[in-house]
Amino acid sequence: xxxxxxLILSLAFVLISVFVCNAQRVxxxxxxxxxxxxxxxxxxxxxxxxxxxRHGLMSSSGFPGWLKVKLSGFSTLVGYYVGYEGSxxxxxxxxxxxxxxxxxxxxxxxxMDIDDIYFEFALKDDKLEGFKMLDGNKLKITGVRxxxxxxxxxxxxxNPINLLTENMDRWIIPENNKFKMVDGILVNPEKGGxxxxxxxxxxxxxxxxxxxxxxxxxxxxxxxxxxxxxxDSRGRADDVSIGGxxxxxxxxxxxxxxxxxxxxxxxxxxxxxxxxxxxxxxVISNRPxxxxxxxxxxxxxxxxxxxxxxxxxxxxxxxxxxxTPALN
Numbered sequence: 662x663x664x665x666x667x668l669i670l671s672l673a674f675v676l677i678s679v680f681v682c683n684a685q686r687v688x689x690x691x692x693x694x695x696x697x698x699x700x701x702x703x704x705x706x707x708x709x710x711x712x713x714x715r716h717g718l719m720s721s722s723g724f725p726g727w728l729k730v731k732l733s734g735f736s737t738l739v740g741y742y743v744g745y746e747g748s749x750x751x752x753x754x755x756x757x758x759x760x761x762x763x764x765x766x767x768x769x770x771x772x773m774d775i776d777d778i779y780f781e782f783a784l785k786d787d788k789l790e791g792f793k794m795l796d797g798n799k800l801k802i803t804g805v806r807x808x809x810x811x812x813x814x815x816x817x818x819x820n821p822i823n824l825l826t827e828n829m830d831r832w833i834i835p836e837n838n839k840f841k842m843v844d845g846i847l848v849n850p851e852k853g854g855x856x857x858x859x860x861x862x863x864x865x866x867x868x869x870x871x872x873x874x875x876x877x878x879x880x881x882x883x884x885x886x887x888x889x890x891x892x893d894s895r896g897r898a899d900d901v902s903i904g905g906x907x908x909x910x911x912x913x914x915x916x917x918x919x920x921x922x923x924x925x926x927x928x929x930x931x932x933x934x935x936x937x938x939x940x941x942x943x944v945i946s947n948r949p950x951x952x953x954x955x956x957x958x959x960x961x962x963x964x965x966x967x968x969x970x971x972x973x974x975x976x977x978x979x980x981x982x983x984x985t986p987a988l989n
Contacts, residue, residue: 691730691738693755693764693784696807696952698960699726701745707798711773725886725960727952728789728804730755740766742780747771747955748901748908763791807952808963810932816864816987824858824968824982832856833967840972847979849879849972856972857885857958861965862986867928870981875920877975880907883930884966885958887950889937891977893920904937904944907954912937912944923980931987 700723703711727743730752738755748771755766765781775796782791782802789804824831827842834840839853862884871891873879879891887906894902896915904912916939918924927938937945953960958969968984970977 691732691757692787693730693738693757694732695730697728697730697789697804698807698953698962699728699789699802699804700724700960701726701793702801702803703798707800710798711796722959725953725957726802726804727807727960729951741951742768743908743953743955744771745955749951749954810962812864812932814989816931817989818866819986819988821868821983821985822860824984825979831858831860833859838972840970845980847970847982849970849977851976852974853972855969857969858967861967862984863965864931864987865929866985867926867930867968868981868983868985869926869928869979870923871926871977871979872923873920873975873977877920877977878971879974879977880956880971881926881928882954882957882969882971883928883935884962885969886953886960886962886966887930887935888954888956888971889926889928891971893917904939906935906945906948906950909951909954910935910945910948912939913946914942914944916940916942916944925981 702723724745726745728740730738730740733739738757740752740755741749742752743749750768750771752766752768755764757764763781763783765779767777767779769777773796779794780791780802782789787806789802791802793800793802825842825845825847829840829842834856835854837854838856839851840847840849840856869881873891873893876893878893880888881891882888890901890903890905890907892903894915894917898912898915899905900908900911902912902915903917904915918940924940929936933949934947935945935950936943936947953962956971958966
């Protein structure tokens with residue numbers, strides 16, 4: 662009896678081992694694992710149906726998005742998704758349909774009162790192509806692998822550039838602009854358009870002095886893709902609070918002053934790595950930014966990009982806005 666029991670246990674162990682090994686072999690080397698820069702196409706009727714708009718500063722090729730897929734355990738693919746708006750959302754599981762050689766997943770909506778959002782795509786020649794079902798609208802999606810942005814040499818800094826001029830000639834002015842210069846201060850008195858620089862940058866240092874009224878919200882987009890949050894966060898220190906990279910990196914501490922007081926940012930971006938000093942306190946220390954944040958201009962992470970100031974959320978003022986680009 663004992664021999665039979667041991668034999669059964671041995672067989673069970675072998676079967677479990679075979680199952681685990683097979684699962685690991687199938688998923689651990691999945692070509693989907695990694696980060697992907699997405700472009701989401703929307704026709705005008707789809708934009709109208711969804712109540713969305715493409716402001717004139719965005720890439721004409723489509724709305725930007727970002728997808729990260731990683732392995733959880735032996736056989737489950739999970740991930741994160743960033744769309745045109747909002748923060749990085751977790752994906753509970755990315756499913757693979759071997760018969761059709763396609764992937765699919767579903768995530769709940771974030772800021773829209775709609776049904777869950779469905780994604781389906783294929784991977785061919787290291788490119789994604791498929792669609793997204795958003796409130797009954799089938800939106801075409803394409804994707805390429807996100808670049809590493811690794812730097813082989815430390816930056817060599819050039820000359821500082823003052824981005825605040827009386828005629829605002831260093832900025833592209835949107836149609837619904839509310840920003841204006843008042844006694845040397847860039848003022849956004851109410852919700853309006855976003856400003857972007859007419860010059861694009863790769864690696865840089867950015868020195869900013871800003872203030873906002875109680876309850877307000879704004880942000881600074883580095884290369885037009887990574888939002889450094891400006892918000893009356895009332896003591897919070899999470900990945901959507903002031904001092905953080907929106908939805909990705911929380912500040913080590915909340916270093917904010919009271920609303921109405923002038924505050925400072927010293928921001929250094931080299932490749933993907935960002936350091937943020939908020940009011941003299943280093944709140945993010947050389948951390949890699951995983952991907953684009955919601956509200957980005959495009960998803961072309963390998964290219965230089967402009968600085969964008971968010972003006973479509975609330976009032977904000979800037980007393981200093983100086984950028985020092987890297988020469989290499």
